[in-house]
Amino acid sequence: MNKIRKKRLVSVLALVSTSFLGVFLILSALNSNLDYFYTPSELMEVEIPQNKRVKLGGMVEKNSVVKNGTNITFNITDYQETISVSFNGVVPDLFKEGSGIVAYGKLINNRLVAENIFAKHDENYMPPSIEISS
Known part of the structure; x- marks a missing residue:
């Protein structure tokens, strides 16, 4: 794997991981504030x-x-x-x-x-x- 592809893969994985973490934190905050x-x-x-x-x-x-x-x-x-x-x-x-x-x-x-x-x-x-x- 060349350096450019490896750098791009790391960037995409970091972006996806950060997105999942953000969605998880938002859903956790919403769930604790829900009143049924x-x-x-x-x-x-x-x-x-x-x-x-x-x-x-x-x-x-x-x-x-x-x-x-x-x-x-x-x-x-x-x-x-x-x-x-x-x-x-x-x-x-x-x-x-x-x-x-x-x-x-x-x-x-x-x-x-x-x-x-x-x-x-x-x-x-x-x-x-x-x-x-x-």
Whole structure:
């Protein structure tokens, strides 16, 4: 093998190795930052490690909301299974019984301790300030 071919082969192997290493590092970083979205039924079916962050989506079960200052507990249901959720903070304006929400937090003893709550709305939603001015 002449010197030029050997140098080219080494360059190509270095480039391919560096590319594989870069892809591996990117995928590792993405995997550690992924938060999976579950419904209550899916959450009951899979084995989730304690203290793992998850997103739980469903409907706020009627007559389940209990407020105590800034602490609030309620149930999220998909009409097949129900998961209890606790949250300390201010809930969104659209949060109410029977409405759709996504809660983000850690699963501890089959209860979601939420860090954030996102209220869902349909495509016809208008903020109150815009609704009043129209």
